[in-house]
Amino acid sequence: MRVKIRKGDTVEVISGRLEDKGKRGEVINVLLEDRRLVVQGVNIRGRIQFEGPIDISNVMLVCPKCGEASRVGVQRDEDGARRVCKNCQALID
Ligand SMILES: [Zn+2]
Numbered sequence: 001m002r003v004k005i006r007k008g009d010t011v012e013v014i015s016g017r018l019e020d021k022g023k024r025g026e027v028i029n030v031l032l033e034d035r036r037l038v039v040q041g042v043n044i045r046g047r048i049q050f051e052g053p054i055d056i057s058n059v060m061l062v063c064p065k066c067g068e069a070s071r072v073g074v075q076r077d078e079d080g081a082r083r084v085c086k087n088c089q090a091l092i093d
């Protein structure tokens with residue numbers, strides 16, 4: 001499965017730690033090798049608070065057009081692959 005989430009996206013946490021469920025935040029780092037990402041304000045750890053990485057499968061992309069946590073499809077055109085919101089069909093980028 002290809003990773004369809006990028007740095008700078010807004011995502012919603014759909015599973016994982018109870019206290020993080022439903023939170024939305026900006027992706028501040030994507031750790032491709034271990035399929036994890038760091039989301040602003042999610043999975044806060046330590047006395048000096050910082051965001052720990054969470055599993056990519058625990059989040060859904062929040063579509064910038066419709067504002068819904070949405071499944072993402074891929075549409076191919078002459079420029080390559082574009083991401084598409086499966087909720088409102090908007091191109092995401
Ligand atoms: Zn949408």
